[in-house]
Amino acid sequence: MDYKLLDGKAVSAQMKKEMAEEVACVKAEGGKVPHLAAILVGHDGGSETYVANKVRTCEEIGFKSTLIRFESDVTEEELLREVDKLNNDPDVDGFIVQLPLPKHISEQKVIEAIDYRKDVDGFHPINVGRMSIGLPCFISATPAGILELLKRYHIETRGKHCVVLGRSNIVGKPMATLMMQKAYPGDCTVTVCHSRSQNLKEMCLQADIIIVALGVPEFLKGDMVKEGAVVVDVGTTRVPDATRKSGFRLCGDVKFDEVAPKCAYISPVPGGVGPMTIISLMRNTLLAGKKAIYE
Ligand code: GUN
Numbered sequence: 352m353d354y355k356l357l358d359g360k361a362v363s364a365q366m367k368k369e370m371a372e373e374v375a376c377v378k379a380e381g382g383k384v385p386h387l388a389a390i391l392v393g394h395d396g397g398s399e400t401y402v403a404n405k406v407r408t409c410e411e412i413g414f415k416s417t418l419i420r421f422e423s424d425v426t427e428e429e430l431l432r433e434v435d436k437l438n439n440d441p442d443v444d445g446f447i448v449q450l451p452l453p454k455h456i457s458e459q460k461v462i463e464a465i466d467y468r469k470d471v472d473g474f475h476p477i478n479v480g481r482m483s484i485g486l487p488c489f490i491s492a493t494p495a496g497i498l499e500l501l502k503r504y505h506i507e508t509r510g511k512h513c514v515v516l517g518r519s520n521i522v523g524k525p526m527a528t529l530m531m532q533k534a535y536p537g538d539c540t541v542t543v544c545h546s547r548s549q550n551l552k553e554m555c556l557q558a559d560i561i562i563v564a565l566g567v568p569e570f571l572k573g574d575m576v577k578e579g580a581v582v583v584d585v586g587t588t589r590v591p592d593a594t595r596k597s598g599f600r601l602c603g604d605v606k607f608d609e610v611a612p613k614c615a616y617i618s619p620v621p622g623g624v625g626p627m628t629i630i631s632l633m634r635n636t637l638l639a640g641k642k643a644i645y646e
Contacts (some may be wrong), residue, residue, distance in 0.1 A: 352578060354611050355504075357618035359496070359532075362503050363626035365414060370630075370637055385640025386415040387471065388437055389447035392430070392456070393423030393510065398449045401629075405447075408629050413632055414636060427438050427456045438466040445471030445489075445639035447632070450521075468645040471635040474521070483528050487644050491579065494525040494625030497583055499634075501536040503618060506560070506581055513539035514554050516571070516604070517564035522585055524616070547645035551575075568602040573609030578606050583611055584619045585624050601625075 378384055387409050391402045402418065402581045409416035410477040419433060430448075446469055452458050462470075467477040473491035482486035490498075501508065513530045517523035523543060539560065544551040546565075555561055555575040563571050564585035576582065586604030603620030611617050618624055638644050 352613055352615060354614040355616050357500050357504055357581075357583065357616050357623055359500055359618060359624055359627040360622040362500055362632040363496075365503075366499070366630045366634070370633060371412045373637065378413065383640065384413060384415050385636045386417070386442055386444050387564045387636045388417040388419060388440075388443045390421070390430070390433060390437075390446065390448045392421045392425055392449070395451070397587075398451075404629055405632060407637070410632055412633055414633070414640075415442075423453045425453075425456075427460065430456060430461060434461060434464045438464075438469060439553060443469065445469045445520075445636045447472045448563055469639060471632060471639050473525075473635065479520075479525070482525060485532055485534070489644060490529070490631075491521060491525055492628045492635065493522045493564075493624065493632040494529050494530070495633040495634070496629075497526065497585070497624060498529060498536050499631065500583070500618065500624070500627050506536065506616060508536040508539040508560065511539050511559035511563065512542065512557055513560040514542045514544060514546050514558035515562045515564070516551070516555075517566070517585070518543055518545045519564065522564040526564065530560075530562075542573070563604040565604050567604055569604070569606040571605045571610055573606065573613060576610050576613045578613050579615045580613065582614050584618050584620050586620060587625060593609050618641060 389402050389405055406416045406418055421616045437443050448461055450458060462474045465475055467475040470478055471489055478488045482490055515523055515527045527541045527543045530537055531541045540552050544554050552575050556577055562583045568588045582605060584603040584605040588602045589599040590602045592600040601621045628646035
């Protein structure tokens with residue numbers, strides 16, 4: 352099959368342009384520019400990169416951004432105080448606490464401390480609950496980015512069998528919920544497979560759409576995919592690579608060379624879901640700034 356790429360890099364660049372134009376208009380009219388704050392705890396390489404990208408993208412679009420750093424020995428109490436401060440700062444439209452957090456801090460407690468109206472990550476139980484019953488809410492960035500990618504490529508989803516590999520709170524679960532929603536993209540028959548599934552390969556072979564979010568490099572092989580399938584790769588594992596300046600390269604969850612020839616559409620790594628995730632956080636920030644969802 353002659354596959355087409357789901358080019359997240361190109362789509363996100365287009366969305367960035369659209370948002371930058373909108374912000375420029377707001378600015379020209381003397382309105383308030385959206386303001387995103389990010390809390391980063393410690394110095395995890397992945398988290399450092401993600402947060403730096405988020406701050407840079409804010410600048411490129413014309414948003415205001417604030418980065419708040421703590422060392423990894425910060426107490427839960429101190430972190431919760433900062434969350435409270437941001438909740439009550441009228442200039443901050445939305446904020447995120449980059450995950451993972453050090454073990455001595457309860458991620459759930461921190462997430463629940465965030466005012467759901469500023470929860471542009473869409474991790475607060477109120478946003479998760481509202482999403483699951485189809486009410487306006489902040490949808491977490493990776494699933495939202497994947498929906499936007501499917502939409503911009505006019506991928507048919509109605510009545511299709513979508514297999515989601517992975518059941519994380521950040522990707523797998525919300526992705527499955529959204530793909531079964533009565534909407535476009537959506538209206539799928541959804542199967543969720545995970546590390547304990549016994550018939551994962553059989554399920555994948557029946558799938559029209561496969562969304563892989565396991566964090567296992569090159570997990571999805573050519574013999575697990577039906578001819579003409581749409582495959583979305585959420586994997587971003589860093590694997591050592593001495594030929595790179597950084598010392599690593601990003602590896603997806605899909606064995607691309609085997610799988611791509613069987614696909615109608617496939618998202619690459621890098622340049623697929625990754626840039627869509629960042630741009631979706633920006634979209635949520637824009638919505639927060641406009642009070643388009645709450646208030
Ligand atoms: N860690 C991995 N993905 C994410 C994300 O989307 N948001 C936050 N806050 N942390 C993450």
